[in-house]
Amino acid sequence: MGRRLLCAAVMMTGFVVSACATMQVSSHVERGLDFSQYRTFDWGPPDKLPLSDPRLDRDRFFRDEVEGAIEKQMAARGFERSATSQTPDVRIHYHASINQRFDVREESNSANCDHDDVCPARVIEYEAGTLVVDIVDQRTDRLIWRGWAQGSVEGVLDNKGRLRRKIDEGVTRMFARLPRAQ
Amino acid sequence: MDRLTRIVSLATAALLALALSSCAPVRINSYLERGVDFQQYRTYAWGPADGLSTGDPRLDNNRFFSERVERAVNQQLVARGFEKRESGAADVLIHMHARINQRIESDAIDREYARCDVSDCRPFVYDAGTLLLDFIDTRTNQLAWRGWAEGSFDGAIDDQDWMEARIDDAVAKILARLPRDTSRSR
Numbered sequence: 001m002g003r004r005l006l007c008a009a010v011m012m013t014g015f016v017v018s019a020c021a022t023m024q025v026s027s028h029v030e031r032g033l034d035f036s037q038y039r040t041f042d043w044g045p046p047d048k049l050p051l052s053d054p055r056l057d058r059d060r061f062f063r064d065e066v067e068g069a070i071e072k073q074m075a076a077r078g079f080e081r082s083a084t085s086q087t088p089d090v091r092i093h094y095h096a097s098i099n100q101r102f103d104v105r106e107e108s109n110s111a112n113c114d115h116d117d118v119c120p121a122r123v124i125e126y127e128a129g130t131l132v133v134d135i136v137d138q139r140t141d142r143l144i145w146r147g148w149a150q151g152s153v154e155g156v157l158d159n160k161g162r163l164r165r166k167i168d169e170g171v172t173r174m175f176a177r178l179p180r181a182q
Numbered sequence: 183m184d185r186l187t188r189i190v191s192l193a194t195a196a197l198l199a200l201a202l203s204s205c206a207p208v209r210i211n212s213y214l215e216r217g218v219d220f221q222q223y224r225t226y227a228w229g230p231a232d233g234l235s236t237g238d239p240r241l242d243n244n245r246f247f248s249e250r251v252e253r254a255v256n257q258q259l260v261a262r263g264f265e266k267r268e269s270g271a272a273d274v275l276i277h278m279h280a281r282i283n284q285r286i287e288s289d290a291i292d293r294e295y296a297r298c299d300v301s302d303c304r305p306f307v308y309d310a311g312t313l314l315l316d317f318i319d320t321r322t323n324q325l326a327w328r329g330w331a332e333g334s335f336d337g338a339i340d341d342q343d344w345m346e347a348r349i350d351d352a353v354a355k356i357l358a359r360l361p362r363d364t365s366r367s368r
Contacts, residue, residue: 026340028246097239102284102307121304123286130239148240 023151023166025173030144035179037089040082041074043067044091044136053098055157056129065167066094070133073175087138094133098153101128129153131170135178147174208333208352212359218319218326220361225265227272228252229318238282238309240339247339250346251278254353255315262362274326277316282335285310311335313352329356 056062070092071081082088103126106119113119128150135145149170156162214220231248241247255276256266269275286307314330331352338345 024340026240028244028342030246095239095242099239102286104304104306123305123307132239132242134243143243143245146240146244146246150240 023149023170023173025147025149025170025177027145027147027174027177029146029177029179030142033144033179035144038137039078039080040086040088041079041090041092041135042082042088044093044134053096053129056096056098061160062096062163062167065164066096066131066171069168069171070094070175073171073178077175077178077180089138090144091136091138092133093136094131096129096131098127098129100125102126126152126154129156129166131167133171133174145178147177149174208331208355210329210331210352210355210359212327212329212356214327214361215325220327223264223273223317223319223326225267225272226259226274226276226317227267227269229269229275229277232277232279234279236280236282238339241280241282246342247280247345247349248278250349251280251313251353254350255357258354258357262357262360272320275318275320277318279314279316281312281314282339283310283312284308308334308336309339311338313349313356315353315356327360329359331356 074081074092079090102123104121105124106121107113108119129152130148130150132146132148134143136142137144151166151170153166156166236242255278259266266272284307286305310332311334312330312332314328316325317327318324319326333352335348338348
């Protein structure tokens with residue numbers, strides 16, 4: 001019983017903390033792989049998932065921004081875009097999608113909060129955008145790294161300045177997780 | 183909030199998130215087709231990927247996830263006396279399917295255990311995961327056995343080490359339900 005009480009307390013507190021929905025960035029990587037063997041990259045064919053949101057799919061601005069941000073990060077890590085006649089060491093492709101997600105948000109109206117400043121919370125629905133970037137070894141055709149950034153796109157899709165900043169933040173933070181080429 | 187308070191509260195949040203996983207137990211279930219003698223199966227192969235979406239773009243076409251599941255299944259099956267074959271020459275074909283859904287829980291637990299008042303009874307949302315393993319009899323092309331695990335996968339995708347540990351744990355628990363008399367194997 002004591003453990004259950006603790007669990008209930010943990011759940012309540014844990015989810016209050018997670019309610020501040022900031023951009024989530026992380027990655028998966030092929031372990032033990034020497035990334036210094038890769039020097040050149042190029043864009044690969046898009047993946048087979050037709051799940052991309054049409055608002056992003058046909059948006060030339062969005063694609064230019066994503067590709068520009070990725071190319072900047074790759075260049076900063078010593079990668080070179082391979083010449084068109086040459087075979088690159090790695091190919092990059094990305095996938096953007098928008099999903100309905102739920103979150104718990106606290107009512108900040110202090111009139112409803114109790115003396116310990118605990119405010120009522122409610123479930124809200126929002127649109128989360130996810131950008132997934134895959135790096136594939138050209139020779140083995142195997143995924144060697146995947147990075148992603150996920151966050152609310154409220155007020156972002158129709159605002160080019162905000163969209164550009166979100167893309168830049170997501171791509172910069174995910175590539176900071178890429179194992180370094182020497 | 184000053185910086186120290188912020189760091190302490192972030193660390194607390196991380197610890198709580200870890201503790202949380204022990205609160206949401208993994209539910210394991212399985213189903214055996216009537217009349218199937220599972221002891222007859224000795225060899226297995228992996229069926230082609232189903233190509234269905236997992237419901238989470240981070241996991242779709244993600245071999246770091248799918249190959250970890252395969253690895254964990256291979257280890258468990260070899261330990262149970264199965265032999266892996268190339269497809270076409272095996273007694274059973276294995277298919278796996280993973281699905282992530284966001285779930286909303288209301289204050290039921292809080293009400294029951296914590297007797298919270300209105301402002302403390304908080305709803306919460308989390309990523310729930312389902313991992314399903316199907317064993318198809320290659321002669322009859324019928325499902326012979328299905329086992330699955332359901333539970334919170336919240337935060338697991340964003341942490342590769344933790345994700346792998348969760349996969350290993352879930353696969354071990356699912357396959358522990360295989361109707362296999364280990365004294366007869368090998």
